[in-house]
Amino acid sequence: xxxxxxxxxxxxxxxxxxxxxxxxxxxxxxxxxxxxxxxxxxxxxxxxxxxxxxxxxxxxxxxxxxxxxxxxxxxxxxxxxxxxxxxxxxxxxxxxxxxxxxxxxxxxxxxxxxxxxxxxxxxxxxxxxxxxxxxxxxxxxxxxxxxxxxxxxxxxxxxxxxxxxxxxxxxxxxxxxxxxxxxxxxxxxxxxxxxxxxxxxxxxxxxxxxxxxxxxxxxxxxxxxxxxxxxxxxxxxxxxxxxxxxxxxxxxxxxxxxxxxxxxxxxxxxxxxxxxxxxxxxxxxxxxxxxxxxxxxxxxxxxxxxxxxxxxxxxxxxxxxxxxxxxxxxxxxxxxxxxxxxxxxxxxxxxxxxxxxx
Amino acid sequence: xxxxxxxxxxxxxxxxxxxxxxxxxxxxxxxxxxxxxxxxxxxxxxxxxxxxxxxxxxxxxxxxxxxxxxxxxxxxxxxxxxxxxxxxxxxxxxxxxxxxxxxxxxxxxxxxxxxxxxxxxxxxxxxxxxxxxxxxxxxxxxxxxxxxxxxxxxxxxxxxxxxxxxxxxxxxxxxxxxxxxxxxxxxxxxxxxxxxxxxxxxxxxxxxxxxxxxxxxxxxxxxxxxxxxxxxxxxxxxxxxxxxxxxxxxxxxxxxxxxxxxxxxxxxxxxxxxxxxxxxxxxxxxxxxxxxxxxxxxxxxxxxxxxxxxxxxxxxxxxxxxxxxxxxxxxxxxxxxxxxxxxxxxxxxxxxxxxxxx
Numbered sequence: 001x002x003x004x005x006x007x008x009x010x011x012x013x014x015x016x017x018x019x020x021x022x023x024x025x026x027x028x029x030x031x032x033x034x035x036x037x038x039x040x041x042x043x044x045x046x047x048x049x050x051x052x053x054x055x056x057x058x059x060x061x062x063x064x065x066x067x068x069x070x071x072x073x074x075x076x077x078x079x080x081x082x083x084x085x086x087x088x089x090x091x092x093x094x095x096x097x098x099x100x101x102x103x104x105x106x107x108x109x110x111x112x113x114x115x116x117x118x119x120x121x122x123x124x125x126x127x128x129x130x131x132x133x134x135x136x137x138x139x140x141x142x143x144x145x146x147x148x149x150x151x152x153x154x155x156x157x158x159x160x161x162x163x164x165x166x167x168x169x170x171x172x173x174x175x176x177x178x179x180x181x182x183x184x185x186x187x188x189x190x191x192x193x194x195x196x197x198x199x200x201x202x203x204x205x206x207x208x209x210x211x212x213x214x215x216x217x218x219x220x221x222x223x224x225x226x227x228x229x230x231x232x233x234x235x236x237x238x239x240x241x242x243x244x245x246x247x248x249x250x251x252x253x254x255x256x257x258x259x260x261x262x263x264x265x266x267x268x269x270x271x272x273x274x275x276x277x278x279x280x281x282x283x284x285x286x287x288x289x290x291x292x293x294x295x296x297x298x299x300x301x302x303x304x305x306x307x308x309x310x311x312x313x314x315x316x317x318x319x320x321x322x323x324x325x326x327x328x329x330x331x332x333x334x335x336x337x338x339x340x341x342x343x344x345x346x347x348x349x350x351x352x353x354x355x356x357x358x
Numbered sequence: 359x360x361x362x363x364x365x366x367x368x369x370x371x372x373x374x375x376x377x378x379x380x381x382x383x384x385x386x387x388x389x390x391x392x393x394x395x396x397x398x399x400x401x402x403x404x405x406x407x408x409x410x411x412x413x414x415x416x417x418x419x420x421x422x423x424x425x426x427x428x429x430x431x432x433x434x435x436x437x438x439x440x441x442x443x444x445x446x447x448x449x450x451x452x453x454x455x456x457x458x459x460x461x462x463x464x465x466x467x468x469x470x471x472x473x474x475x476x477x478x479x480x481x482x483x484x485x486x487x488x489x490x491x492x493x494x495x496x497x498x499x500x501x502x503x504x505x506x507x508x509x510x511x512x513x514x515x516x517x518x519x520x521x522x523x524x525x526x527x528x529x530x531x532x533x534x535x536x537x538x539x540x541x542x543x544x545x546x547x548x549x550x551x552x553x554x555x556x557x558x559x560x561x562x563x564x565x566x567x568x569x570x571x572x573x574x575x576x577x578x579x580x581x582x583x584x585x586x587x588x589x590x591x592x593x594x595x596x597x598x599x600x601x602x603x604x605x606x607x608x609x610x611x612x613x614x615x616x617x618x619x620x621x622x623x624x625x626x627x628x629x630x631x632x633x634x635x636x637x638x639x640x641x642x643x644x645x646x647x648x649x650x651x652x653x654x655x656x657x658x659x660x661x662x663x664x665x666x667x668x669x670x671x672x673x674x675x676x677x678x679x680x681x682x683x684x685x686x687x688x689x690x691x692x693x694x695x696x697x698x699x700x701x702x703x704x705x706x707x708x709x710x711x712x713x714x715x716x
Contacts, residue, residue, distance in 0.1 A: 238596030239699030329687020
């Protein structure tokens with residue numbers, strides 16, 4: 001397992017410094033709160049126009065990142081904090097990061113699906129770096145080079161245009177919702193509380209003498225338990241075709257079989273943030289390559305799962321042409337195989353020996 | 359490589375018996391010709407009704423098997439045989455085995471596609487052993503158990519019915535064509551020639567003193583060269599997504615990327631039959647597990663490739679519902695991933711150390 005330097009029986013952790021207590025947690029929370037406020041200021045300065053500039057998107061990402069870390073610490077180390085305050089704060093932070101995440105999620109989903117359509121059309125000319133709009137525009141483009149035009153079916157082009165329409169609309173709505181949220185009194189109340197947190201962490205009375213590490217270990221154990229419950233033996237066999245079972249089932253999305261993997265993704269994040277809090281102000285420098293690879297695989301799993309659902313959903317649009325529906329079916333199956341590939345990658349990462357890289 | 363006991367420098371082959379010459383080849387050809395005649399007699403006795411009994415299908419399989427082996431030997435060992443006779447005989451044998459293979463191919467393709475549709479619908483209740491007709495009938499069946507009915511979409515059911523209609527029609531036509539062929543004067547001429555072969559093999563004058571093994575080794579080298587040209591590094595990386603590139607390309611089937619694999623499949627068969635001929639009357643007992651696994655992977659590759667093409671073809675049927683087209687798109691992609699899985703399996707089998715299992 002990854003946590004050797006958090007193990008109190010490990011000589012290295014005994015020699016590494018003082019036992020991390022509530023004071024270390026308070027320092028971590030203050031740093032994250034300060035980061036939240038910095039990102040918020042940046043977000044206001046960079047403006048929040050309809051399309052969102054790159055700087056504004058980066059600010060929103062930083063806001064989400066610190067909100068997630070504060071929320072996770074409140075969860076893992078709740079017994080060291082004022083519990084009433086924790087319980088009031090966590091849903092509000094989840095609302096902030098959830099609301100801000102939607103716009104980015106729709107953008108990424110559209111990019112993923114359009115890139116897949118190009119790949120499936122054998123169109124190597126896809127300009128991946130120019131973003132989703134350019135990709136969508138290039139799909140039905142009449143003036144495209146002959147070899148590219150020759151590689152795109154009517155169905156693929158129509159499917160791309162349909163997904164572009166639907167996901168762009170969803171993204172625009174998510175953008176408005178996020179803007180409204182950021183201007184709401186609810187958000188101002190959260191920001192005020194985070195401003196207080198940046199200077200004054202509401203620790204419980206015993207926190208100063210309580211070791212953080214058992215709580216961090218508990219988070220790690222919850223992760224390990226959830227991983228144990230995953231079908232890792234199946235996932236470790238390439239081409240097990242498990243992810244596409246129910247690919248044609250009439251149940252609407254999401255696939256129930258994906259849920260335990262999504263859960264592990266969240267638990268892995270909680271574990272990672274708990275490690276950061278425990279390892280102090282330099283916590284971000286502690287990188288466990290195994291956890292990183294496992295986390296990336298689970299992000300890919302989530303993205304492919306949601307993209308496959310979006311393709312299936314688009315195929316239910318009334319009055320689409322059979323060729324469009326066919327392309328969306330191929331796309332759906334392709335993304336379900338991405339789901340399966342991500343599970344395989346997670347299994348491979350997880351079974352690796354830990355590489356301590358602090 | 360697999361051929362240690364054929365290697366003249368290998369002490370085991372020097373001690374195994376006399377050098378195999380044209381006499382061994384003649385023995386092999388006589389045995390295969392006798393088998394051909396036996397299967398033909400069986401086929402006539404078991405009748406050839408519209409649906410073809412199990413015994414009749416088995417007889418047709420045996421006919422094809424011996425025709426393939428005779429034809430392959432004529433190819434590999436042509437220099438030991440009357441070359442004019444070889445050149446006249448080979449296309450006729452290819453015509454026989456090709457014509458007889460079609461009915462079985464359509465039956466197997468339909469079974470594969472309907473089984474996949476059931477798997478993709480999450481319907482574990484699929485009675486795999488009852489054959490394609492029962493599977494097709496169960497797809498739109500109104501009286502199916504609730505949990506099965508709940509797992510089948512309208513699209514999957516309609517796609518299954520469409521494939522059943524198209525492939526059953528193709529199979530029926532193939533059956534008629536095979537029956538006509540078996541009754542034709544062209545076939546009688548082939549059968550007469552095979553009857554002569556069963557007692558009298560037209561060897562070249564030098565055949566009695568010519569070692570078969572260099573010719574068999576040449577067949578093996580042709581196989582090895584073709585395998586070297588395959589993209590085995592890519593195939594060895596699970597989930598490389600290579601087989602579905604061009605999954606939406608407007609080119610009609612078959613996929614050009616499949617051709618080198620089909621070619622290796624044929625060369626592997628030639629190599630295997632050459633080994634049989636060289637190792638004498640007990641040749642069939644020499645089983646190389648690696649070759650067997652590699653051959654099975656390539657058969658699966660061919661079957662999945664053709665099934666995916668049939669799904670794509672069915673999706674071009676005019677006036678189908680979008681839900682049907684969507685299901686066919688998922689099915690096409692699923693079979694292309696089967697293609698990829700088969701390439702992975704071939705790569706795994708090929709890189710294994712040879713296991714001598716004679």
